[in-house]
Amino acid sequence: MKKLLFTTALAFTGLLAQAQLWTSTSSSVTFYSYTPMENIDATSDKGIFILNPKTGDVNAKVEIKSFHFKNGLMEEHFNENYMETDKEGPKDTKGKPTYPNKWAQFKGKIQETIDYTKDGTYDITMKGTFTCHNVGKEKLIKGKMTVKGGVATIDAKFDVPLKDHDIAVPEAVGTKIAQVIQVTIKATLQEKKKG
Template sequence: MVKQLVITAFFCFLGNVLPAQTQLFTAKNSEVDFFSKTPIEDIKALNTKSSSIINTDNGEIVVKIPVNQFQFSNKLMQQHFNENYLESEKYPHATFKGKINEAINFTKAGTYDVSATGILNIHGVNKEKTIKGKLTVGDGILNLNSKFDVLLVDYKIDIPKLVFKKIAEQIAVSARINYIPNKK
């Protein structure tokens, strides 16, 4: 009887000392697109091959985008994007690694205004950036929608003078990321 009491007390103690199991949410095929508006030509592309993970215990978020998976309606534009501007063979991924700034109750359904501050890496250049968005929590899933701008000069993306009027210096980026609980 005493032995059972000691064992029970030990497991109760462990339950109070050990942290709760970390809950990770992953997304494997999200949508990230960008849009460039100029007087001569609008440029847009869509990527459905990005991946992401959110740790609900500490609010850490990572997004990884394979650069060569952006699809353009004009294949020549897609080729120039990969070879001349983003150099996707040399810099195959764009990433964001950061932390959600707000305290979110990931167990309470609702839509929350959020921001995450971290390092955005594009074209091999790291820049600290705060990205705002809306996070919807419900039925064991998370949906994150975000819009932000990227200045090409910040990431050392050179635009040749010949096509300078065709490509905007600031690109509008949108992301729609749907997360599910990570299977262990």
């Protein structure tokens, strides 16, 4: 009986924690690189952003192949030559191949304490690990959060040096691609409904 009550309590606690999550499955993620030859600009509207307002924990990720470029050939080179999105990693426990370069992800925590029940605009700092091209680096990402009517909007920008994530640029195109890419995130989050 005690075991059953304990298991039920754990399940209920998990449901409560889940009910408090604020989520977005259509966050906008843009990256931009200025060069004298050609600007590189790509956007995805399929970013996933999860926030636990009680703890400030953040988990955001975007599939690399969901970025779209104005130039189709540039998009192909980006996925095949730089990000290597289809490169197989070690097999999982079921013997299936993994694709470690498939996603870019940030896992961390908002450092400020925010009252999500009150409307307002806040400066925020997210501290955590940004993983791209299967290489993780510690990051401090500064941005703004606006809370209004039970909806939180996060706007943030940060730089990604290619060398930090072992992204090689061939010498032949080295002058066409900046060594630092600027990433912009815009996420509109709402409390995840039960069920």
